[in-house]
Amino acid sequence: MKEEEARIEDGHRLVMYVEKDDASYGPMETGSYMTHNYIDDFFEKLDHVKRESLRRLKAGEISPVAYYMILIEIGEGDLAARVGISRRRLRQHLKPEGFQKITLRELKRYADVFAVPVANMFQVIVPSKGMRVRQEKTADGVVVLTHIEKATE
Amino acid sequence: MSSITFDHKMAAHCESGAITALLNHAGLAVTEPLVFGISGSLFFGYFHTALFPFPTFVLRNKPGRVRAKCMPRLGVKFQSSSFRSPAAATQALDTLLARGTPVGVQVDFFYMDYVPEYARAHFNAHYIVVVGREDDAYVISDSYVPGLVTLPVARLQEARFVKGPLAPKGTLFYPRAIPPDIDLRSAVRKGIKDAAFNMLSIPIPFLGVKGIRHFARKLGDWPTFARDDEHLSHELMMINVILEERGTGGGGFRFLYASFLQQAADILDQPELAELAREMMTNGDRWRDISLFSARIGKNRDMGPNRLRELSAMLLDRAAEEERLFKRLRSAV
Incomplete structure (x- = not known):
């Protein structure tokens, strides 16, 4: 690829290896082709998967574990290893009835992997327009203070 | 404690970038392609396992191999340590920084808060260089970011001690001694042979050139694995991200x-390698055609069987070309 073909001014920065004017091959910093061309499509799909997963959660088709698993795009084997449980047990937790039997210790580990407070394994906070949610950890690592604030922008 | 003076540069790939930066800092003038090539890291593998939420492919060998293979071939004494205790790992890192040694560490990419949230994912084999500590934060040189960044001490500790596949176990590494005379010719030859072995000789049907063909055959099944059209579109567009933007330098590392190969031609004084370098560049252009085609059909939701067959044919072409290229490379060295 020629240097000029790879040049993108905006988007997040990355390094591409290209053919320079003197026919040598070397690195150049450029912008992301995907961010430049398709970032709107990416966010539209993200909104779609959030809406669709929330619908399934509300309808009782999936558990909160399955809901977050879809959102962060993690495989069953990967998630089970991070939580320290078998895949069989994880599969039980993906169904609402299996989720009823989950332990606090398992919940805490899931929440750590999903990077959400444990409380969010039982709730999805939907702020009104112009508001935002800020969650503050406490020393015990389980209890969380949830602030609903006016969005600054 | 303050930062070490460190020449931060972006690089195509996190592991080869971190190792190149550490070697450069220690006084060895090598480039990222040389480090990547000597380690024989070029690879292809198609995976459909429970580890991944959807079938995927990788373009380089197992994380950690750049370090493990390149250092012995260069004769560099390289220290790698892992830890059971997070406190001991943090202590070891702080001691090295206090001595003025920049330190490579393995982390889960998910916790790199300086990366936009939408771009972060759990991946336990991201490599960064820690170049200083300022109060409650480390100063970090990450090949994927334009400048030095900071990360809270607790956050780095969390990222170094996650569980799961390729768990970092607090792994840190740094060069201890650079030999005065390095046999680059031998190192380059071994690297090329290694990559040729990866692509041609591993007797597993989803690895190497066989893996590219396996991918081409399995692509037609992708619609059955997707939740809906939006999901399939996302996964097809991820082909572009994996080939071009996930630390490959474009065209899937090609x-x-x-x-x-261009540098290898000079080192070994073999014009044939310069010719193969040009052919590899053209091969990379065709991989880029695959990534642009995948992005376009994904964006347009034009993902019917005919389009997937076209994509599959493009992959089969790459398999044939790479089989030819790596056979020539193998016989050239």
């Missing part, structure tokens, strides 16, 4: 490898 552009970077062409740069390595």
Whole structure:
């Protein structure tokens, strides 16, 4: 690829290896082709998967574990290893009835992997327009203070 | 404690970038393509396992191999340590920084808060260089970011001690001694042979050139694995991200490898390798055609069987070309 073909001014920065004017091959910093061309499509799909997963959660088709698993795009084997449980047990937790039997210790580990407070394994906070949610950890690592604030922008 | 003076540069790939930066800092003038090529890291593998939420492919060998293979071939004494205790790992890191040694560490990419949230994912084999500590934060040189960044001490500790596949176990590494005379010719030959072995000789049907063909055959099944059209579109567009933007230098590492072959031609004084470098660059262009085609059909939701067959045919072409290229490379060295 020629240097000029790879040049993108905006988007997040990355390094591409290209053919320079003197026919040598070397690195150049450029912008992301995907961010430049398709970032709107990416966010539209993200909104779609959030809406669709929330619908399934509300309808009782999936558990909160399955809901977050879809959102962060993690495989069953990967998630089970991070939580320290078998895949069989994880599969039980993906169904609402299996989720009823989950332990606090398992919940805490899931929440750590999903990077959400444990409380969010039982709730999805939907702020009104112009508001935002800020969650503050406490020393015990389980209890969380949830602030609903006016969005600054 | 303050930062070490460190020449931060972006690089195509996190592991080869971190190791190149550490070697450069220690006084060894090597390039990222040379490090990547000597380690023989070029690879292809198609995976459909429970570890991943959807079938995927990788373009380089197992994380950690750049370090493990390149250092012995260069004769560099390289220290790698892992830890059971987070406190001991943090202590070891702080001691090295206090001595003025920049330290490579393995982390889960998910916790790199300086990366936009939408771009972060759980991946336990991201490599960064820690170049200083300022109060409650480390100063970090990450090949994927334009400048030095900071990360809270607790956050780095969390990222170094996650569980799961390729768990970092607090792994840190740094060069201890650079030999005065390095046999680059031998190192380059071994690297090329290694990559040729990866692509041609591993007797597993989803690895190497066989893996590219396996991918081409399995692509037609992708619609059955997707939740809906939006999901399939996302996964097809991820082909572009994996080939071009997830630390490959473009064209699925093939552009970077062409740069390595160009340098190898000079080191070994073999004009044939310069010709193969040009062919590898063209091969990279065709991989880029695959990534642009995948992005376009995904964006347009034009993902019917005919389009997937077209994509599959493009992959089969790459398999044939790479089989030819790596056979020539193998016999050239």
